Amino acid sequence: MNVIRPSFGPPPQGFELQELVAKVAVGDHDAFRTLYRAVVGPVFGIVRRVLRDPAQAEEVAQEVMLEVWRTAARYRPDRGAVLPWVLTVAHHRAVDRVRYTEATAARDRRAAARSQVTAFDEVVEEVENRLERERVRHCLRGLTDLQRQSLTLAYYQGKTCREVADLLGSPLSTVKTRMRDGLVRLRDCLGVGG
Incomplete structure (x- = not known):
């Protein structure tokens, strides 16, 4: 993932980030671009630590930034600073992805186990049915x-x-x-x- 940093001055912090989120909340694309550059590095870092897979980490980091864009109006400065808020969103998204991945893998394992058992059971059932039909024919005679x-x-x-x-x-x-x-x-x- 390319972490883009502004080429001018230090990245915004504290109150500046709050101002950016307030502008993002009303749809300011330039403010979002600046906010994105300021927080995407830490977002990717925390997501990467949870997921360990760089490709999934990039995808989740993008989802986090999209969520920040959509939910900026819900940000409450009285509940904490912008960066911890964004990183909390990132951590939750990463944990959700881990849970989803584990649940999918478990579901796939169960399906594979069922298909193997089913194949075996079908053979056993067919043999039993054939033997039962032979017994009935014998008794009918x-x-x-x-x-x-x-x-x-x-x-x-x-x-x-x-x-x-x-x-x-x-x-x-x-x-x-x-x-x-x-x-x-x-x-x-x-x-x-x-």
């Missing part, structure tokens, strides 16, 4: 033809009991009984409590 057909039509094709009875040409009560008996046998075969 142990049913009578009417039980297997009734359950297949109802549970795999979404047919109602009435539709199953019509498709199989069997009385509704017979289909319901065969489905109930088939479900009991499936439950026993699969080892599901019930």
Whole structure:
């Protein structure tokens, strides 16, 4: 970051800085330019000490100076001198950036951890589903033809009991009984409590 210093005389201090802030508060660009030159060095220094990354420090220092431009009207001389006020703003901004950076990194780590776990869980889940389907097929083969057909039509094709009875040409009560008996046998075969 290029710290620009005026080529004439010493930088403004104390009461002169207060006058500059008062002018900045009403939109005086020249006063802001002078104020900027007077405080940007210390601002960059404090931000650099907190952030340690020169590129981020430059960015935050610019944000601080922009905030000084926007909030100059809120400066209260009775609460302290200009430079400590500006440096307090700088310190707060730098700490906020550290917190933001840490929160972003933590969020990225959590997302990465979740994506790794999810990938593993998807494989495990797929294997378990495949094994479960094989067990169900095995148990379905142990049913009578009417039980297997009734359950297949109802549970795999979404047919109602009435539709199953019509498709199989069997009385509704017979289909319901065969489905109930088939479900009991499936439950026993699969080892599901019930």
